[in-house]
Amino acid sequence: MEAERTLAGGTVLRLLRAEDAGPLADAYSLNGAHLAPWEPQRPEGHYTEEGQKHAVAHSLGELVRGTELPLVLAQGESIVGKATLTSIVRGAFQNAHLGYWIAERVQGRGIMTEAVAAVLEIARDGLGLHRIEAATLPRNMPSQRVLAKNGFEPYGLAKAYLRIAGEWQDHRMYQRILEP
Known part of the structure; x- marks a missing residue:
């Protein structure tokens, strides 16, 4: 499966690597306030290089097990975002959940939409998945625009769906059926 793509402005979408722990810690450090309203609260050490080494190792283990596709958005040596398929289920379902974030300094340039x-495309052609789900906070209009531009359809509101920023929050649910 070919997972590396060059996007707008030379940003590269590629598989997560073990050596990304340091650049990810840097990205989280620079974007902590920007991401805080949209992310779960995590232990303080999660955003350090050591914490990211553990998180990366976990994601790479899930990649090997076939339950996750962890991708990063890189500009040179810097990480400016992530896009991850999680909870990949095979059999009759062929489904995954999509999560993503982008650095504040490159937000609004169409990079995440691309x-x-x-x-x-990777999910359909490389993994053979049929359906992708995504969830956003109802007030997260930029994320909803990314989903809409990519053909996702809203299908409901999940009450108290995820604990984000320390509170159980409702999420608008989206799906995209991947046609062959």
Whole structure:
């Protein structure tokens, strides 16, 4: 499966690597306040290089097990975002959940919209998936625009779906059926 794509402005969407722990810690450090309203609260050490080494190792283990596709958005040596398919289920379902974030300094340039399109292509052609789900906070209009531009359809509101920023919060649910 070919997972590397060059996107707008030379941003590269590629598989997560063990050596990304340091650049990810840097990205989280630079974008902590930007991401805080949209992310679960995590232990303080999670955002350090050591914490990211553990997180990366976990994701790479899930990749080997076939339950996750962890991708990063890189500009040179810097990480400016992530796009990850998680909870990949095979059999009759052929489904995964999509999550993503992008650095504040590159937000609004269409990079994530293009990255999600590439992830959908990989999911369909590389992984043989049929359906991708995504969830956003109802007030997260930029994320909803990314999904809409990529053909996702809303299908409901999940009450108290995820604990984000320390509170159980409702999420708008989206799906995209991947046509062959």
